[in-house]
Amino acid sequence: MRKEHICSARFGASFPAGMRCQMLALLALLCSCLGTRCGCWALGGAAAAVTHPTCNLKDNCNLGENLLAVAGDGDPVETHIASIFEDKVNYSLKLFADDANAATTTTAASNSATATTVLDVLHDALAAGNLSELHHHAISNYTLRQLSDRRVEEQDQAEEEERVYLYNIGKRFLAFSQPFDAARNPNASPLCRAHMRRYMQALNNFDLWALKMHDASGKLNSGILNGNINQLGDFDQCMGIQQTFDDGTDGSAANSPLRGQYCLAYAQPVLPHKSKRLQAFFELLQSHGPFRSEFNDPGHRVPRYSLVNWGICVPSGCTHRDVEYSVAEYLRNQTTATGITFQVRVEPKMCQVRDPQPWDRNTTWAVRFFVLVLCVAVLSTVYDRSTKTQAKQNEWCTAFSLDKNLRWLFSTNSSPGDIEAVHGIRFLNAMMLIFSHKSMAMFFNPYNNRTAMSESLGQPWTVIGRAASLYTDPFLLFSGMLTSYSLFGRLMKHQPIRLKNEYISRLMRIVPPLAALILFCTYVLPLWGSGPQWNLVVGHHADICKQHWWRNLLFIHNYFGFSEMCLTHTHHLGIDTELFAVAPLFIFLLWRWPRRGLLALLFLCTIGTAARYYTTIVNQLSNYIYFGTNIQRLFRTADYMYSFPPHRSTVYIMGILLGYALRKYQGVQLSRLQLRLGWLAATVCVLASLLGPAPMGHISYVYNSTHAAIYAAFAPIAWCLFFSWIVFVSHNGYKNKLTRLFSWRGFQVSTKLSYAIYLTQFPVFFFNVGRRRHIHHYYNFISIILDTNEFISIFLASVALTVLFDAPFQNLKKLLIKRPASSPAIKPKTPATTSSTASQLTDSPQLQEHPSTDPHSHSHPHPHAD
Numbered sequence: 001m002r003k004e005h006i007c008s009a010r011f012g013a014s015f016p017a018g019m020r021c022q023m024l025a026l027l028a029l030l031c032s033c034l035g036t037r038c039g040c041w042a043l044g045g046a047a048a049a050v051t052h053p054t055c056n057l058k059d060n061c062n063l064g065e066n067l068l069a070v071a072g073d074g075d076p077v078e079t080h081i082a083s084i085f086e087d088k089v090n091y092s093l094k095l096f097a098d099d100a101n102a103a104t105t106t107t108a109a110s111n112s113a114t115a116t117t118v119l120d121v122l123h124d125a126l127a128a129g130n131l132s133e134l135h136h137h138a139i140s141n142y143t144l145r146q147l148s149d150r151r152v153e154e155q156d157q158a159e160e161e162e163r164v165y166l167y168n169i170g171k172r173f174l175a176f177s178q179p180f181d182a183a184r185n186p187n188a189s190p191l192c193r194a195h196m197r198r199y200m201q202a203l204n205n206f207d208l209w210a211l212k213m214h215d216a217s218g219k220l221n222s223g224i225l226n227g228n229i230n231q232l233g234d235f236d237q238c239m240g241i242q243q244t245f246d247d248g249t250d251g252s253a254a255n256s257p258l259r260g261q262y263c264l265a266y267a268q269p270v271l272p273h274k275s276k277r278l279q280a281f282f283e284l285l286q287s288h289g290p291f292r293s294e295f296n297d298p299g300h301r302v303p304r305y306s307l308v309n310w311g312i313c314v315p316s317g318c319t320h321r322d323v324e325y326s327v328a329e330y331l332r333n334q335t336t337a338t339g340i341t342f343q344v345r346v347e348p349k350m351c352q353v354r355d356p357q358p359w360d361r362n363t364t365w366a367v368r369f370f371v372l373v374l375c376v377a378v379l380s381t382v383y384d385r386s387t388k389t390q391a392k393q394n395e396w397c398t399a400f401s402l403d404k405n406l407r408w409l410f411s412t413n414s415s416p417g418d419i420e421a422v423h424g425i426r427f428l429n430a431m432m433l434i435f436s437h438k439s440m441a442m443f444f445n446p447y448n449n450r451t452a453m454s455e456s457l458g459q460p461w462t463v464i465g466r467a468a469s470l471y472t473d474p475f476l477l478f479s480g481m482l483t484s485y486s487l488f489g490r491l492m493k494h495q496p497i498r499l500k501n502e503y504i505s506r507l508m509r510i511v512p513p514l515a516a517l518i519l520f521c522t523y524v525l526p527l528w529g530s531g532p533q534w535n536l537v538v539g540h541h542a543d544i545c546k547q548h549w550w551r552n553l554l555f556i557h558n559y560f561g562f563s564e565m566c567l568t569h570t571h572h573l574g575i576d577t578e579l580f581a582v583a584p585l586f587i588f589l590l591w592r593w594p595r596r597g598l599l600a601l602l603f604l605c606t607i608g609t610a611a612r613y614y615t616t617i618v619n620q621l622s623n624y625i626y627f628g629t630n631i632q633r634l635f636r637t638a639d640y641m642y643s644f645p646p647h648r649s650t651v652y653i654m655g656i657l658l659g660y661a662l663r664k665y666q667g668v669q670l671s672r673l674q675l676r677l678g679w680l681a682a683t684v685c686v687l688a689s690l691l692g693p694a695p696m697g698h699i700s701y702v703y704n705s706t707h708a709a710i711y712a713a714f715a716p717i718a719w720c721l722f723f724s725w726i727v728f729v730s731h732n733g734y735k736n737k738l739t740r741l742f743s744w745r746g747f748q749v750s751t752k753l754s755y756a757i758y759l760t761q762f763p764v765f766f767f768n769v770g771r772r773r774h775i776h777h778y779y780n781f782i783s784i785i786l787d788t789n790e791f792i793s794i795f796l797a798s799v800a801l802t803v804l805f806d807a808p809f810q811n812l813k814k815l816l817i818k819r820p821a822s823s824p825a826i827k828p829k830t831p832a833t834t835s836s837t838a839s840q841l842t843d844s845p846q847l848q849e850h851p852s853t854d855p856h857s858h859s860h861p862h863p864h865a866d
Helices: 002-014 017-033 037-051 076-106 109-128 131-136 144-176 190-204 208-216 235-239 276-285 320-334 361-386 402-409 421-442 450-457 460-466 468-493 499-527 534-553 568-592 594-619 631-642 645-664 672-691 705-731 737-742 747-771 781-785 788-816 836-840
Strands: 258-270 308-315 341-345 351-353
Touching (some): 208 235, 208 258, 235 308, 320 341, 402 747, 421 705, 421 747, 421 781, 468 645, 499 568, 534 747, 594 645, 672 705
16 A cells, blocks of 8 residues: 555556556666666667567566677576566566556546656657666656646747748738738828737738738739729628737727728829820720719719729728828829829728617617508408408408408409500510619629620610610600590599599509608618628618608609709609699690690690700700710709700600590591501601610710700600500500500509519619629620519519508508599580589599599509509
8 A cells, every 4th residue: 555655646646556556666677777787788678679579477488589688698697687687677568568558548638748748758768779868857857837838938939930930921922912001191090000000010920810901902903904993802801800909008099999991992093195005095994984984973873984993901990081191192102203193082981890880760760660561561461361251341451461462463454444555565664774774783883894894885786775764754655644544534524523632642652652762771771781882872872861851752852963862763753743733734725725735735845845955955965875974964964854844744745645635536447558657657766766876875986966965855755656656556456466465464563563663673773782792704784684683672672662552552542532433424526615624623633534443443643653
């Protein structure tokens, strides 16, 4: 027991008791041998025998080779003693090796260090065949603490060598990839300077977070002459950087958290003189300029195509002014003595830091509102399903039912008096409008082959996407037509017309979806994403809506210019609503004095056409997006002509005349010659409106105000005459393949969705533009335009907007405003001239001639939905 206790005290609890005693005996034996040269040689030979022992003590055998006889033949007694000692040593070393291996595999990791301390020294010496090395190892002094300290020293030495190695690599790396220093601004804040100092030091040390920040900034890439000048860098990598410091200096600015800040800088080169080679170079650099933008042009709805967009990752302590100054200085140093200068701007909203903030009050209420509407729809649906078997349901409780509204939405049943061809024509123009708007949004995206893209799009066939203004004119045409068609039908039947109720009915029809979209795009959509251009196309637009949303709800936003307009694509609602307000007056003139009224309306059409021509010439406008369109000219065109109701009234008055003709000449008999001449004239009109401006889309086209004026004055008329003829002959029973196609019943679904599609397409397009992180390659126009994901998103968003806001409020409108009962139709030979006719004009026209039994039928016209 005492022997085991001594062994345990000396070697610890790492080994079994028997093994500890064997180790003690062996060490004593070895120590006794260290004093003699012969003993050392003997043990040296014994060490070799440990690896491959030939016998053991259990077998009671002697080794054939005397390990201790190193000096030749000696005394027999000495030889016998040596033989016995040899067996003892071999057996002890064998047991020692076996026990050591067993203990090493069974002990815990925390105890293995102690075992290694003794065994490694012994094993190394034995394996080397020189036990005399044990004399140089003070085994009793190799404690765990000493070994740990030694390892720490070795680790520190390795880290120092690695740091020096990486520092040398960093110097060479930064020699050809210069980091961006945002603290070069003399007015930079102390926090910016401290953060930049930390950043530079970490970059020299090859710290990972600093390398990520440097790597996230845009770098000059290949393909410059192919238009690859927009380098967005790595947005997510920059925004994900967050580093804290604590060097013991409490309250120091350098110890504040350092986050990655992504800034998108704009730069525009300015050439010193008219060098043809230099101009050719910049022509390729700017991809031939399909849009000629100036430095201060608004960029939230039309791309500033001529500017260079460069993504830079800097510490969050620096401001946009610091970044702007440093970028300008860097470009100035690079272009010294060349005469080339750069205009640089970094807008505050284009510097982003990932710093989640709690929702403000307005955002919270907006989210609550949408959740409330969804809950009401769910409850209404539950009530609708649970009371479906009852004889009569409460229509107030089923107004928001999803089942009821979806059944109405996807129903293809037509109501009496429906003008069927209108649905197909609306679908065609709605799709063409989507393609045009998508073409505009496409130029926001960075491509690495923009020059090749511009060359492929600089062809006459791109008139399909450039004639966006044409595709909105048929909506105005049909708005006037349906207004006139319905009102004349009521006047012929001597039905009362309550203008006030119809105005209220119209507001209930178009305001709820519009208000819901404004609320969503202003407070909810900005929370849904992020990206290099997110704050430009989504955030900046939301800020505009926060200030000017009331203009849209009053339908006067088209008078305040596109640059400060909330939901710029809804300018058409303002135009149509204002024309709808005065439409009863035009119709009354045509009804009360047919000939004079007709001449008056034709005179107004002539004035509107002449005004468009004159305004285009004087103000150098262009209603057609020709190749190389100047952005300022585009905005002037939108402000002075495109969104001005008198200039757009021509096609609306044409619609009023078309509705009058459908009533007056209903069932008219046309000869084959008349039909052929009509179709020939309609074909000439549509070809002239499309093929006429096609050369203006060529890459080499130079702006001509006369071309632009002719297009602005006559293209809308020709385009709408084509569809007017189709509606007229189709409604009077003259069918062909084209009219049957437009009259397909399935287009009624698109008509019910057209208003929501018109509202949601721009938010979907710019949502994707804002989220675009990286540069893409342009392959062909079709692959960009026919984006399946975007079309599905627009469809789903339109369905949601229709069933949650459009259809429910139509249901409520029908419960609040009861339509008067129809009286027997009277067909007077001459228009009524009594004074009672004027008193009847207190209502606006209804959409359909007869009241529909469908509770979802529309009671008034609308430019974008039935």
